[in-house]
Amino acid sequence: MTQGARRLSRSPRDRRLLPRPEHxxxxxxxxxxxxxxxxxxxxxxxILFGIGPILASLxxxxxDYDLGGMPNFVGLDNFTRMVDPVQGPVLAKAVSNTLFIxxxxxxxxxxxxxxxxxxxxxxxxxxxxxxxxxxxxxxVAGVATIMIWTWILGSDGLLNQVLSVFGINGPAWLRxxxxxxxxxxxxxxxxxxxxMMLIFLAGLQGIPHELLDAAAVDxxxxxxxxxxxxxxxxxxxxxxxLVLGIAGGLAVFTETYxxxxxxxxxANESLTLVMYxxxxxxxxxxxxxxxxxxxxxxxxxVILTAFQFWGSRHWVYxxxxx
Amino acid sequence: MASHDPRDQAGxxxxxxxxxRRHPIRRLTGRIPIYVLLxxxxxxxVLPFLWQASAAFKSNAQILEPGLNLIPDPFRPENFGxxxxxxxxxRWFFNTMFIAVLGTIGATLSSAYCAYGFAIxxxxxxxxxxxxxxxxxxxxFEALLIPEYIVWAKLGWVNTPLPLILPWWLGGGAFNIxxxxxxxxxxxxxxVDAARVDGASEFRIFAQIMLPLTVPxxxxxxxxxxIFLWNDFLGPLVYLQDTNATTLPVGLSGFxxxxxxxxxxxxAGSLMALIPVVILFAVAxxxxxxxxxxxxxxx
Numbered sequence: 001m002t003q004g005a006r007r008l009s010r011s012p013r014d015r016r017l018l019p020r021p022e023h024x025x026x027x028x029x030x031x032x033x034x035x036x037x038x039x040x041x042x043x044x045x046x047i048l049f050g051i052g053p054i055l056a057s058l059x060x061x062x063x064d065y066d067l068g069g070m071p072n073f074v075g076l077d078n079f080t081r082m083v084d085p086v087q088g089p090v091l092a093k094a095v096s097n098t099l100f101i102x103x104x105x106x107x108x109x110x111x112x113x114x115x116x117x118x119x120x121x122x123x124x125x126x127x128x129x130x131x132x133x134x135x136x137x138x139x140v141a142g143v144a145t146i147m148i149w150t151w152i153l154g155s156d157g158l159l160n161q162v163l164s165v166f167g168i169n170g171p172a173w174l175r176x177x178x179x180x181x182x183x184x185x186x187x188x189x190x191x192x193x194x195x196m197m198l199i200f201l202a203g204l205q206g207i208p209h210e211l212l213d214a215a216a217v218d219x220x221x222x223x224x225x226x227x228x229x230x231x232x233x234x235x236x237x238x239x240x241x242l243v244l245g246i247a248g249g250l251a252v253f254t255e256t257y258x259x260x261x262x263x264x265x266x267a268n269e270s271l272t273l274v275m276y277x278x279x280x281x282x283x284x285x286x287x288x289x290x291x292x293x294x295x296x297x298x299x300x301x302v303i304l305t306a307f308q309f310w311g312s313r314h315w316v317y318x319x320x321x322x
Numbered sequence: 323m324a325s326h327d328p329r330d331q332a333g334x335x336x337x338x339x340x341x342x343r344r345h346p347i348r349r350l351t352g353r354i355p356i357y358v359l360l361x362x363x364x365x366x367x368v369l370p371f372l373w374q375a376s377a378a379f380k381s382n383a384q385i386l387e388p389g390l391n392l393i394p395d396p397f398r399p400e401n402f403g404x405x406x407x408x409x410x411x412x413r414w415f416f417n418t419m420f421i422a423v424l425g426t427i428g429a430t431l432s433s434a435y436c437a438y439g440f441a442i443x444x445x446x447x448x449x450x451x452x453x454x455x456x457x458x459x460x461x462x463f464e465a466l467l468i469p470e471y472i473v474w475a476k477l478g479w480v481n482t483p484l485p486l487i488l489p490w491w492l493g494g495g496a497f498n499i500x501x502x503x504x505x506x507x508x509x510x511x512x513x514v515d516a517a518r519v520d521g522a523s524e525f526r527i528f529a530q531i532m533l534p535l536t537v538p539x540x541x542x543x544x545x546x547x548x549i550f551l552w553n554d555f556l557g558p559l560v561y562l563q564d565t566n567a568t569t570l571p572v573g574l575s576g577f578x579x580x581x582x583x584x585x586x587x588x589x590a591g592s593l594m595a596l597i598p599v600v601i602l603f604a605v606a607x608x609x610x611x612x613x614x615x616x617x618x619x620x621x
Binding site for chain 2: 028031032034035036037038039041042043044045046048049050052053054056057060067116119122124128129130131132133134135136137138139140144147148151152158161190195198199201202203205206233236237239240243244247251274277278281282287290291294295297298301302305306309318319320321
């Protein structure tokens with residue numbers, strides 16, 4: 001019997017030798033049951049405390065709710081208000097500020113985070129001390145940060161003193177409308193790099209020595225080993241940092257709020273989208289309008305994230321799927 | 323492979339293992355640039371912390387002085403005594419520790435458990451469940467602030483630590499689930515298949531085979547979450563309105579208004595609040611090391 005004929009004849013009779021379809025189905029169903037057993041805590045939490053507030057907030061965005069009295073349905077008023085002559089320009093300013101900050105912060109955080117993780121993965125003495133030192137800015141928080149950042153970014157603060165060594169006359173970062181956003185970027189990179197660094201560092205621990213050793217034996221240079229072995233095996237962590245770095249960068253709030261005491265000063269240059277929502281909600285008590293802006297923002301970020309997941313199939317390598 | 327060097331704890335895949343004939347002195351001099359870089363950069367990263375630490379010993383006038391002076395003059399260690407006497411510090415410390423420890427245990431265990439389901443177990447529609455899970459962290463916090471408060475108020479749990487702890491035991495938050503999922507998906511699937519053939523239950527495969535391989539990732543989740551809960555301002559501000567029930571960040575923020583801008587006392591209080599987290603990190607980072615060697619598993 002030729003190969004072709006054998007392949008043809010297999011269909012009806014030999015199938016009995018393979019596991020029957022319902023048997024495969026039973027295994028898959030068993031795995032499916034386990035899937036739900038494992039995600040059950042999240043699912044229960046989502047049903048009890050997640051879905052209610054989400055639906056309530058969505059509903060509120062179509063009302064004029066201001067905490068006093070009952071909410072009245074106002075149709076799409078909140079959504080048209082975002083582009084009216086009063087709110088439109090302010091919101092547009094907040095969007096452009098947010099994009100400016102996010103586009104600078106995200107690549108810097110990821111690049112510095114990766115570089116520091118590679119550096120802290122070396123075999124040198126005193127590594128626990130270095131790791132702790134690099135992570136310190138992430139730990140420092142609270143009211144004291146206002147003082148610290150005024151000390152660093154003030155007109156004769158630390159940064160300008162360092163710059164003056166190189167003959168650069170630095171601006172008053174936090175008062176100058178043209179530099180406040182750069183001040184925010186510096187603050188976010190300094191404070192946010194430690195987290196990404198730690199995730200990359202944990203990822204580096206899962207890369208087998210043998211692959212790097214084998215590459216070295218084959219004469220791969222340090223850069224080639226990084227580019228062809230380390231980086232591909234680090235793509236799950238890189239993807240995580242990218243997705244949540246972008247989401248976090250676009251949701252910038254604490255830094256600008258702390259630096260401007262919530263005002264967006266100077267001249268609305270530090271007003272970001274999430275700060276705009278916060279002020280509409282808690283200063284102007286426009287719960288309906290604030291919810292509407294928040295949901296437009298959410299939908300934009302969800303679409304952006306979905307695109308990243310779609311694209312990840314082409315560049316993220318999972319050992320478990322390879 | 324037998325050439326695996328057990329001393330290589332930091333996990334560099336150091337070439338020395340392969341080309342082990344380099345002279346010890348040459349090896350040391352080759353490392354000098356790394357030390358210079360590490361020391362230089364860590365100075366940059368430590369400076370803000372050093373300033374805060376020195377400010378805790380400064381007089382109020384000196385804190386507000388411009389310039390880079392890190393030496394307290396006059397030296398005022400009594401700032402700490404003032405801070406301790408000024409507020410129920412021990413109470414706040416206990417409250418913060420209680421919430422941070424219980425919340426962190428819940429988030430770490432729960433997120434690892436749920437992430438294993440999302441990463442390893444195949445089910446129809448699992449992608450959509452994961453997508454839904456992820457959407458919950460993409461919503462700005464303000465949008466849910468009032469509806470969530472109403473839920474907890476209806477349950478009668480405002481002014482208890484429950485709203486700040488219980489949610490973390492139910493899934494541990496999408497951030498942690500996503501993080502753990504990325505690490506589980508990076509493990510060889512053959513481990514699961516082999517254990518299934520041996521008749522291990524799915525729970526045993528998770529708890530005894532896969533979980534121990536993600537210790538570095540679990541450490542990162544625990545560290546992130548502890549620091550998040552320790553520094554969280556909004557949560558305790560909203561849910562713990564009683565002064566005795568509140569936490570360090572909220573309590574400290576009240577210092578400024580109550581002591582007519584006494585920065586020195588605030589700095590001393592902040593430094594005391596910071597020290598436990600620094601110690602925790604210094605201890606925890608030891609667990610971010612190479613786990614069991616996986617290269618023996620053939621794909």
